[in-house]
Amino acid sequence: MNKEVRMLRYLLWDVDGILVDTEPLKFKAWQTLFTKFGKELSLEEYIPLIGHGGRENMETLLAMKGVRKTYEETRPIYRNAYIELRSRGVPIFEENVRLVREFKEKFPEIVHAVVSSEKKTTIRENLRTAGFDENFFAAVISYEDNPEMKRKPAPDMYLYALEKISAAPTECIAFEDTTSGIAAAADAGLFTVALPNKLTEAQDLLRAQLIILLGAPRKPTDIVAAFRRW
Template identity: 30%
Template sequence: MPIRALLFDHDGTLVDSEPVHFHMWERILADHGVTLLEETYIAQYAGKPTTDNAKDMVERFHLERPHQELAAKKSLVTQRRLDTEAFPLRPAVKEVIDFCHAQGLMLGVVTGAGRNGVEATLRHNGLHRHFATVVSGDDVTASKPAPDVYLLALERLGIAASECFAIEDTEHGVSAATAAGISCIAIPNRMTRQHDFSAATTVLENFDELFTWLETAQG
């Protein structure tokens, strides 16, 4: 069956946001007397939801604060950043999106995070017209690795799972896509390379490789 749509994760996939998230958490924890090492962030927190990270941090670092307070602070810091500056696109993302659009593929963003980051990316890069739908963690009860965001994207686009591919950078993301019956291509970033991508259809190094894969698939 031909490919009709591509569904892209946002943080860490379309945009190189993980280093930014690390430095945000680093500063927040420093206010509580905790030094967050990059290797700890990579091993424990990269690619996971803010609330999940906040819960773990409170327990791991013995913080005398409710995790909700920590998560709210992280969300506030993130929003302040997005009010003035979007996360940078990963290399060759724009070229892949332009190619897909020219080929008549439907495109969607499917993120377990809030919608604000996606909106900043699309607005800053002039990409709104390229995407048929945006599904975020704000739209569902259960975020990734639950399949809910992907199931909603399929419903909105009116397509079957067999007619599309998902593009993800984390183990949780691949799990969410495959649980929805969608074949998934993993393109890990520097901070998620250690994740288990055994459930992915294929693992690519970067978006240049995805461009080549799409040319072959659409050829």
């Protein structure tokens, strides 16, 4: 008996680390924060935290560095540093932006949506930076959409996205760059493609069904074929 061919109807995209290269900027903002308290933060210390929520990372790092301050006291320092760094320009991942557009060209019937742990205003700004207008994505899911949602690596945001776009997990592909994001998508039952960058390629990506390393070819037809074999 032939295996039933899976129908791919939706692509769910993370943004930071996939479409825009914001993690180096965030790392520099964290360094700025801890420098004010006479502490140093290394890249090796920061990399495992990429993909987790800002409050979680703040509390982890404050404890790690022995800084006796609260999230509320320190967040403005980090945020102001990050905004200043962003004002100098946010790089994009051209190969991934091109992949999104090639999917749209080759498979115009597939619906695109965004699932990001960022603030919605920041997500939209990042999408504009990557060259996408408001109407390109059918839905933009942020942690702000539902205060009850846990952020990645919990599956809540993906489960919420599936509900919003009326999709079944088996109809979707998620694109993520971190252990945290991959876990969130996988636990929601989605076929997951890992597109790591220089900062996340050392993370554990093995729960993804397909891993496409930095600089490797990325073709919509190959990704769809892998999805259908799943």
